[in-house]
Amino acid sequence: MELVWLEDFTALAEHGSFVRAAHARHITQPAFSRRIRAFEQWMGVSLFIRTPQGTTLTDAGKHIQASAFDAIGRLYRLRAEAQQIAGEATRTLQFAATHSLSFTFFPRWIRALEQGAPMEAVRLHSDTMSTCEQLLLQGDCQFLLSHRHCAVPSRLSPDQFESIKVGEDSLIPLVGKELSDSQCLEVLPYLGYTDASGLGRVVSHWLNENATSFISAPRFTSHLAAVLMSMVLENKGLAWIPKSLSEQEISDGRLVRALNDSWDIPLEIHLTRPRVLASHFANAFWQKLSNR
Numbered sequence: 001m002e003l004v005w006l007e008d009f010t011a012l013a014e015h016g017s018f019v020r021a022a023h024a025r026h027i028t029q030p031a032f033s034r035r036i037r038a039f040e041q042w043m044g045v046s047l048f049i050r051t052p053q054g055t056t057l058t059d060a061g062k063h064i065q066a067s068a069f070d071a072i073g074r075l076y077r078l079r080a081e082a083q084q085i086a087g088e089a090t091r092t093l094q095f096a097a098t099h100s101l102s103f104t105f106f107p108r109w110i111r112a113l114e115q116g117a118p119m120e121a122v123r124l125h126s127d128t129m130s131t132c133e134q135l136l137l138q139g140d141c142q143f144l145l146s147h148r149h150c151a152v153p154s155r156l157s158p159d160q161f162e163s164i165k166v167g168e169d170s171l172i173p174l175v176g177k178e179l180s181d182s183q184c185l186e187v188l189p190y191l192g193y194t195d196a197s198g199l200g201r202v203v204s205h206w207l208n209e210n211a212t213s214f215i216s217a218p219r220f221t222s223h224l225a226a227v228l229m230s231m232v233l234e235n236k237g238l239a240w241i242p243k244s245l246s247e248q249e250i251s252d253g254r255l256v257r258a259l260n261d262s263w264d265i266p267l268e269i270h271l272t273r274p275r276v277l278a279s280h281f282a283n284a285f286w287q288k289l290s291n292r
Contacts, residue, residue: 003072003075004035005035005036005038005039005042006039006068006071006072007025007072007134008021008025008032008035008036008039009036009039009047009061009064009065009068010065010068010069010072011024011025012032012036012048012055013048013057013061013065014130014195014196015195015196016054016055016056017054017055018032018033018036018055024130024131024196036048043060043064045058045060046058046060046061047060047061047064048061066157069137069155069157070157070160072137072138073136073137073138073156073157073160073274074160076137076138076139076140077139077274077276079139080139092121092122092123093121093122093123093142093143093281093282093285094123094125094140094141094142094143094282095122095123095124095125095141095142095143095144095145096124096125096126096127096131096132096135096136096140096141096143096144096145097124097125097126097132097144097145097146098126098127098128098129098132098145098146098147098197098198098199099126099127099128099223099224099225099226100147100199100224100225100226100242100244100245101145101146101147101244101269102124102126103226103245104242104244104245105145105167105169105244105269106124106145109145109166109167110122113289123141125140125141128196128197128198128223129146129196129197129198129199129201130196131196132144132146133155133156136156136161136272136273136274137156142273142274142277142279142282143271143272143273143282143286144156144271144272144273145166145269145270145271145272146198146269146270146272147169147198147199147202147242147267147268147269147270148163148267148268148269148270149202149205149206149265149266149267149268150268151205151206151209152201152202152205154272156272159275160274160275161272161273161274161275162272162273162275163270163271163272163273164270164271164289164290165268165269165270166269166270166271166289167268167269168266168267168268168269169242169243169244169267169268169269170242170243170264170265170266170267171199171202171203171206171240171241171242171243171264171265171267172240172241172242172243172246172250172257172264173238173239173240173257173258173259173263173264174229174232174238174239174240174241174246174250174255174256174257174258175188175232175235175237175238175255175256175257175258176232176233176234176235176236176254176255176256177235177253177254177255177256178235179235179237179238179256179258188237188238188258189219189220189236189237189238190216190217190218190219190237190238190239191218191219191220191221191222191228191231191232191236191237191238191239192204192218192220192221192228192239193221193222193223193225193228194221194222194223196223197222197223197224197225199225199240199242200223202265202267203240203265206265219236219237220236220237225241225242225245226245228241229241229245229246229249229255232255233249233254233255238258240265241255242267271289273286
């Protein structure tokens with residue numbers, strides 16, 4: 001049994017495609033397939049149903065999915081704790097943040113926290129929500145900064161992770177100025193987020209609940225809100241863009257609401273950490289933040 005097999009399993013369960021999962025794991029597709037087969041042989045059961053359209057979990061695969069995700073986190077946290085005991089950990093605060101929050105919210109937020117008490121060292125890793133979750137699970141960062149929506153549960157187990165609200169945001173349906181008066185909702189191309197995006201999970205859930213008859217399959221997808229915003233600015237279609245990312249463009253009149261504010265999706269900005277942090281320095285930071 002190898003830890004890498006568990007990581008491969010969770011990647012394939014998330015992406016539903018050997019090609020996409022292998023790309024996310026930075027390995028060739030044949031090598032990735034061999035490792036999945038090795039894991040299934042070790043388990044003694046088939047974990048995936050393979051079809052030309054992709055893969056889905058078998059009942060056995062569904063049964064172990066949550067446990068596999070948690071086991072990965074426990075093993076990496078155990079490593080981090082051992083390193084802390086050995087004195088290898090530093091007094092660096094290590095954050096992972098989704099791209100859109102890295103561009104706008106994080107710099108202002110961290111500067112405000114530093115007022116009167118500058119931090120010794122801060123490291124920020126910016127990536128997709130899926131990758132940021134993996135970094136937190138693996139102990140490669142201490143904190144995850146991300147958007148949250150009350151109706152979309154976190155993939156991180158509340159038994160092992162806790163979060164606090166540190167800000168608010170919203171997703172606004174926007175189009176470029178040239179499209180604002182020329183087309184109705186039914187014919188506007190929809191620009192969406194990929195499944196790897198945390199915002200994609202939120203928008204998909206919200207549209208399924210509220211707008212299935214209005215929004216068709218996306219014409220274009222990206223895991224980056226900044227890429228979708230650039231497409232909207234070029235009048236390529238409609239997308240839900242974070243207010244924090246698009247405020248200047250809205251103010252300049254280059255981006256315009258496609259729909260009234262009843263179509264806005266409210267968001268909270270959360271900081272998440274493991275309930276047990278190996279670093280005393282990171283623990284002190286969390287306690288200070290919790291007491292604000």
